[in-house]
Amino acid sequence: MSTHTIIGAQWGDEGKGKITDFRAKQADMVVRFQGGDNAGHTIKFAGKTHKLHLIPSGIFNDSAINVLASGMVINPWSLHKEITMLHDQGFDSANVVVSNRAHVILPFHQMFDEIRENARKQKVGTTGKGIGPAYADKTLRLGLRMETFIDFDAFDAFLDQRLDAINDFLKDAGKTPLTKEALLEKANPVQAMLRPMVSDTSRLVFDYWKQGKRILFEGAQGTMLCLDHGTYPYVTSSSPTAAAVPLGCGISPHVVETVEGIVKAYTTRVGGGSFPSEITGETARAIQTKGNEFGTTTGRARRVGWLDLVALEHAVRINGFTSLTLTLLDVLEDFETIKVCTAYRLDGKMIAHVPADIHAYERCEPVYETLKGFKGPISNVTDYHALPDAAKTYIQFIESHLGVPVGTVSVGPDRTQTFDIIEGVCGLDD
Ligand code: IMP
Numbered sequence: 001m002s003t004h005t006i007i008g009a010q011w012g013d014e015g016k017g018k019i020t021d022f023r024a025k026q027a028d029m030v031v032r033f034q035g036g037d038n039a040g041h042t043i044k045f046a047g048k049t050h051k052l053h054l055i056p057s058g059i060f061n062d063s064a065i066n067v068l069a070s071g072m073v074i075n076p077w078s079l080h081k082e083i084t085m086l087h088d089q090g091f092d093s094a095n096v097v098v099s100n101r102a103h104v105i106l107p108f109h110q111m112f113d114e115i116r117e118n119a120r121k122q123k124v125g126t127t128g129k130g131i132g133p134a135y136a137d138k139t140l141r142l143g144l145r146m147e148t149f150i151d152f153d154a155f156d157a158f159l160d161q162r163l164d165a166i167n168d169f170l171k172d173a174g175k176t177p178l179t180k181e182a183l184l185e186k187a188n189p190v191q192a193m194l195r196p197m198v199s200d201t202s203r204l205v206f207d208y209w210k211q212g213k214r215i216l217f218e219g220a221q222g223t224m225l226c227l228d229h230g231t232y233p234y235v236t237s238s239s240p241t242a243a244a245v246p247l248g249c250g251i252s253p254h255v256v257e258t259v260e261g262i263v264k265a266y267t268t269r270v271g272g273g274s275f276p277s278e279i280t281g282e283t284a285r286a287i288q289t290k291g292n293e294f295g296t297t298t299g300r301a302r303r304v305g306w307l308d309l310v311a312l313e314h315a316v317r318i319n320g321f322t323s324l325t326l327t328l329l330d331v332l333e334d335f336e337t338i339k340v341c342t343a344y345r346l347d348g349k350m351i352a353h354v355p356a357d358i359h360a361y362e363r364c365e366p367v368y369e370t371l372k373g374f375k376g377p378i379s380n381v382t383d384y385h386a387l388p389d390a391a392k393t394y395i396q397f398i399e400s401h402l403g404v405p406v407g408t409v410s411v412g413p414d415r416t417q418t419f420d421i422i423e424g425v426c427g428l429d430d
Contacts, residue, residue: 002209002212002213002214002215002257002427002428002429003209003214003215003216003217003255003256003257003258003427003428004023004027004214004215004216004217004257004258004259004260004426004427004428005216005217005219005242005245005256005257005258005259005260006019006020006023006216006217006218006219006260006262007219007222007223007240007241007242007259007260007261007262007315007319007321008219008220008221008222008223008225008240008261008262009222009223009261009262009263009312009315009316009319009321009324010222010223010224010263010264010267010268010269010308010311010312010315011221011222011224011225011267011268011269011270011275012039012220012221012222012225012240012269012270013040013222013264013268013270013293013295013296013302014222014262014263014264014327015262015264015325015327015328015410016041016057016218016219016220016262017040017041017042017043017052017057017218018041018042018043018044018057018327018410018413018415018418019260019262019325019327019408019410019418020041020056020057020058020216020218021043021045021057021058021060021061021415022415022418023216023426023428024057024058024060024061024064024216025061026214026216026426026428026429027058027061027064027214027215027216027428028063028064028065028208028213028214028215029058029064029065029066029067029205029208029213029214029215029216030056030057030058030059030061030064030065030066030067030215030216030217030218031056031066031067031069031201031205031215031216031217031218031249032054032055032056032067032068032069032072032218032220033069033071033072033217033218033219033244033245033247033248033249034071034072034219034220034221034238034239034240034244034248035072035073035131035220035221035236035238035240036053036054036072036073036074036075036078036105036129036130036131036134037053037054037074037075037078037079037082037105037129037297038053038126038127038129038131038220038221038236038297039052039053039054039220039221039297040052040053040295040296040297041053041057041218041220041296042296042413043057043060043415044413044414044415045060045414045415045416048089049413050089051296052082053078053082053296053297054068054072054074054075054078054079054082055068055079055082055083055086055093055096056068056218057218058216058218059086059091059093059095059096060091062092064095064216065095065096065097065204065208066095066096066097067096067097067098067099067201067204067205067249068096068097068098068099068102068201069099069102069201069202069205069248069249069250070099070100070101070102070201070202070248070249070250071102071238071244071247071248071249072099072102072103072248073102073103073104073105073130073131073134073135073138073238074098074102074103074104074105074146075104075105075129075130076104076105076149076187076190076191076194077186077190078105078129079098079190079194080189080190080193083096083193096197097197097198097199097201097204098146098194098197098198098199098201099146099198099199099200099201099202099250100145100146100147100198100199100200100201101145101146101147101200101201101202101250102145102146103134103135103137103138103143103144103145103146104134104143104144104145104146104148104149105129105130105131105134106130106134106144106183107178107183107186108130108133108166108170108178109130109131109133109134109137110128110129110130110133111130111170111173111175112130112133112169113126113128113129113130113131113132113133114128115169115170115173115175116132116133122272123271123272124233124234124235124271124272124273125234125270125271125272125273125300126271127271127295127297127298128298129297131236131237131238132236132237134237135237135238136237142162144158146194146198147198149187149191149194150191150194150195150198152184152188152191155184155187155191156180156184159180159183159184160180163178163180163183166178201249201250202249202250202251205249205250205251206250206251209251209255214428214429215255216428217245217249217256219240219241219242219244220240221236221238221240222240222315223240223241223261223314223315223318223319224269224311224314224315225240226238226239226240226241226318227239229241229314229318231273231274231354231358231361232358233358234271234272234273234274234358235273241318241319242256242259242318242319242320243318243319257427258322258323258425258426258427259319259320259321259322260321260322260323260324260325260407260408260425260426261312261315261316261319261321261323261324261325261404262324262325262327263307263312263324263325263326263327263398264291264307264326264327264328265307265326265327265328265329265331265332265394266287266291266304266305266306266307266328266331266332267304267305267306267307267308267311268291268293268302268303268304268305269302269303269305270295270298270300270302270303271300273358274358274361274362274364275303275305276305276308276310276311276341276344276361276364276365276366277305277306277307277308277339277341277366277368278303278304278305279304279305279306283335284304284305286335287304287331287332288301288302288304290330290331291304291328291331292413305341306338306339306340306341306366306368307338307339307340307341307398308341308366309340309341309342309398309401309402310341310342310343310344310351310352310353310354311354312398312402313352313353313401313402314353314354316402316403316404321404322404322427323404323405323406323407323408323422323425324398324399324402324404324405324406324407324408325406325407325408325409325410325418326395326398326406326408326409326410327409327410328410329378329391329394329409329410329411330376330377330378330379330411330412330417332373332374332394333373333374333375333376333377333378333391334373334375334376335373336373337370337371337372337373338370338371338372338373338394339368339369339370339371340368340369340370340371340394340397340398341366341367341368342367342368342369342401343367344364344365344366344367345364345365345366345367346360346363346364346365347363350367351364369397371390371393371394371397372390372393373390374387374388374389374390374391374394375388378391378411379411379412379417380411381411381419382419383419383421384409384419384421387409395409405421405422405425406421407420407421407422407425407426408420408421408422408425409421
């Protein structure tokens with residue numbers, strides 16, 4: 001096996017960055033294939049916390065090359081900021097490669113995001129990073145690719161073509177129009193930084209794969225935020241699923257081998273949209289505080305709820321997870337009981353699937369099974385056998401319901417607080 005894919009199984013924020021970092025020591029290449037700086041991947045080691053939004057979470061592993069592939073939408077100024085931040089912390093970004101086919105987020109995309117979000121009655125709760133408008137431009141065949149952005153004259157010509165229409169839209173929305181001169185000036189230093197980093201990453205990933213090198217694909221967001229299979233329209237504008245790996249990298253689907261679904265031991269969601277197992281009150285506040293459930297990108301408090309196995313079954317089917325990784329298990333310690341949503345009640349009938357109709361999904365009520373809680377602390381536990389029996393029962397309950405083994409458990413934010421239960425669960429050879 002030479003590839004391994006990490007995917008969020010819920011509504012994002014499951015701990016994918018932390019697990020990618022944990023696996024990266026086994027990888028020769030780490031690849032982000034969708035999304036942009038709406039992602040916020042937190043990695044903690046040696047007493048320091050690092051927050052990444054664009055650069056793959058393999059960056060802290062010296063030997064891996066880190067690829068921002070063509071399926072991403074990239075804000076060059078955010079990338080510049082992230083590279084500068086890493087540099088200041090003593091991390092080299094010489095091993096970062098950016099796809100020439102990735103689409104570029106420009107300042108007006110963020111303005112469009114805000115204008116459109118304000119115009120919506122039901123807020124999606126976007127991160128405001130311009131992700132949706134950049135993907136929309138791509139689909140409308142109005143977008144700007146990296147190859148064009150880094151070429152001064154080509155970018156100038158792109159602005160000549162598009163800026164008038166953009167400014168008409170901005171003026172109608174009461175915003176200050178943008179000038180070509182200001183955009184060119186703003187672009188200049190980041191174009192210079194990007195030029196040596198931009199290349200055909202489809203060929204690069206393919207070459208690594210052909211040579212049998214080990215490739216880790218790092219998903220952002222989560223399956224329930226998938227544009228196609230998530231809780232539309234309360235979703236992001238890309239597909240954060242395993243199916244997006246080949247398309248977002250420009251490689252064959254055959255390349256996808258093991259797929260690790262990252263599952264938070266409970267559920268969180270930021271932004272709008274239904275969330276059947278959402279809870280409020282004291283228990284919710286306790287989970288929110290202990291789990292530090294505040295957005296890495298926006299700082300917003302995340303909504304919290306019990307584990308939802310109906311939504312997870314949806315993610316298992318779509319992604320073909322070969323194993324699950326249960327994160328933040330320590331957050332559930334010391335509760336007398338733990339609830340798990342195993343079905344929904346929709347208009348008086350029991351269902352065990354996620355309805356396509358968002359209004360039907362809003363009417364779904366959770367049907368819970370109640371399990372015994374477990375006593376902590378478990379944050380120092382480093383192997384399965386040392387977990388309390390009730391925690392093991394919780395893990396087994398999830399496995400038997402979903403038909404996928406839990407291969408890895410995480411009991412704290414630090415790199416050292418993750419352990420594999422199943423040997424070789426990560427497809428990459430040591
Ligand atoms: P957008 O991706 O900024 O357009 O936001 C669309 C929806 O996806 C909003 O509900 C966001 O809160 C959510 N979202 C986007 N990125 C992430 C993420 O990395 N983690 C969790 N939620 C996200």
